[in-house]
Amino acid sequence: MFRVFRNLLRLASIGRALTRHDALFLIEVTDGGRLLAKILHPFADSRYASLRPGQRLAAALQMLGPTFVKFGQALSTRADLVGDEVAADLSELQDRLAPFPAAAARAIVAAELGQPVEALYRHFEDEPVAAASIAQVHLAVTSDGEEVAVKVLRPGVEQKFARDIALFYWLAGWVERLLPSMRRLRFVDSVHAFEDSVIMEMDLRFEAAAAAEMADNFADDPTFTIPTIDWQRTAHRVLTMERIHGISIDEVEVLMAAGHDRVAIVEKAADAFFNMVFRDGFFHADMHPGNLFVGENGQLIAVDFGITGRVDKQTRRFLGEMLLGFLNGDYRRVAEVHFEAGFVPPDKSIDAFAQACRSFAEPLLGRPLHEISIARLLGQLFEVTETFAMEVQPQLLLLQKSMLVAEGVGRRLDPQINMWQLARPLIEQWMTSNLGPQARVMESVSAMVASFESLPRLVSHAEKTVEALRNGGLKLHPESIRSLQNGGRRSGLFPTWLPWVLVVGLTALLLRR
Incomplete structure (x- = not known):
């Protein structure tokens, strides 16, 4: 009961801050929320009236303290909840106290x-x-x-x-x-x-x-x-x-006065971000201008590693194919990648999803290349989530936010450059190395080696199985049998009867000893 009372008190203080900054649009998802926002609107401070909704929300969160500053930065990844414009404003939320x-x-x-x-x-x-907070x-x-x-x-x-x-x-x-x-x-x-x-x-x-x-x-x-x-x-x-000693990456005039090449800096930033995500699967998730500097020799220097993210190899493949699909205007492939990754339920129409991707990508891709935001494009996928019953992928939200921040850095340096186009050769090279025929052969060989390495363990388990059979002590629950059968069917690699043939064959060999 005390916890509920404490939460209600804190909720009241949050309500006051949102009301003062005219940022109650967050609760307007229900009829009751819209009514409450309308009732409280007259109590808003007129000083914030000229600000965009996202800017008003950022100011309210700043007033509420450290956790809410971090929450606002996290919310900047949820364009599906707050919209593109609010998400963009929250991505600029300065972590300064x-x-x-x-x-x-x-x-x-x-x-x-x-x-x-x-x-x-x-x-x-x-x-x-x-x-900071x-x-x-x-x-x-x-x-x-x-x-x-x-x-x-x-x-x-x-x-x-x-x-x-x-x-x-x-x-x-x-x-x-x-x-x-x-x-x-x-x-x-x-x-x-x-x-x-x-x-x-x-x-x-x-x-x-x-x-x-x-x-x-x-x-x-x-x-x-x-x-x-x-x-x-x-x-x-x-x-x-x-x-470290360097110039903040957003001080463009200072960088130019020091003789640095803006295009070269953007290219290095694009290469670094690509290598973090695709090569290493481990990326700096807070690369805003305050955390990125240019050294005396033109090298980029990153600081503040409190927020980092990881992407497994399979997800990296999906992301690489998705990026190339958008860059090439191949919406069918973009849709296929979403289905293969399990982001869209299999009962939905792949053609309809490809059409949805085209509907919001074509207006962007019809613009000059430097105006295209791949990160914003991926973010707009959230707009079709309800139609296609897509579940939000929390592990990708941080990456999407990081892409938006990285793009913003690139555009500050040179608005005429698209950093993802600069990284395109690296993406294509990585895709060739990791998805080409040679890569698949190497993966098959690795899997075969792993199977051979596990053979002694399999034989040992088989010996124990035979011993249990001899002693009448091996019993399988019906649910276990069904799981084994279903697992084999799902894998699609071997017939469901193959594991049983292997077990029976090994048992026969061992019984003959």
Whole structure:
């Protein structure tokens, strides 16, 4: 009961913030919500009237605190819920809060690292260079004389997040219970994915590990660098890494004055993003201009690895084929990829889905190449989700948001360039290497080798089976038999009777010994 009362109080404070900023459009999905929004509209602050809906919502979330800033950034991936324009405005939501006192930062560093700040750092600047919802960053010089940046977790942020995430689960559960038509949007699953992401972001050791992994992935690439982690001065709430020197990627005039080539920078950004997603399956999911710099030699330098994402190999294949399908105007193939990936139920019409893809892609693809946004195009697929009973894929939402941010960076540098067209040769090369005949042969060989490697284990299991048969101790539940039969049918690789032939054959051989 206390939890419900606490959630209702927090909900009231959220309502006040949304009302003040005239951002109640989020609740207008039902008749009751529309009526409530209409009643509360006169209480909105007129100062926000000139802003777009997404900008008003971003301002309200900023006022509500750290968890809601993160929530707004996550919501920017849900064009299916808030529309393209609002999603675009939320993607610009700046993760900036007032800094917390330097004394608190020093106390956290000392407690986490087990030594006074003076013993760890020769110099530690009290004024932070950045203050965000989760942590803030101080410049320092280590006792060894190395210039570093020290990231310190915001005091009490874990408790505030736990309180707010409990509210999100409560609301998501009620929405799925009261609005069955919206269950396909998987609100509870999305809250769970959001919770996992932020929990990892609040343990700075995970961020350090992500940076180190990405540094390994790009160790041989001089065009994209990652600051080195100082593991001896890194813990749960403190992260120390090499201080970087560079120009923020959105300072176009400064970059040009320094002699950097904008097209070359966009090309490096496109190559880096492609390599993260398709080559490595591990990508920086927060590559906004504040986290991306250009070094003295024109190399890109990325910082802040609190939010990263992963894409398995099969999904990478689907994405690659989807991208090429849109770039080539092959909507039939785009539709086939969605069905093959299981994103669209098999009882739906593939031709109708291809037609739907064409309906929103053709107007975009008829524009000059530099005006085409592949990320926005993929986002618009959500507009047809209800018609085709598509379930939202939470694991792809972060990637779609990252593509939008990456595109925005490219367009700031040079609006006449389409970064995905620059990456197209890499995508085609990757597709050839991973989907061509030679790749399929290699996969078959690998599968065969794996089968041979598992043969001793199979023989061992067969011997145990025979022993159990001799002792009358082997019994299979009818459900287990049905699962084995159905599994064989689903695989489509072997007839359903083949496993039984193998078992009987091995049994006969072993009984003859």
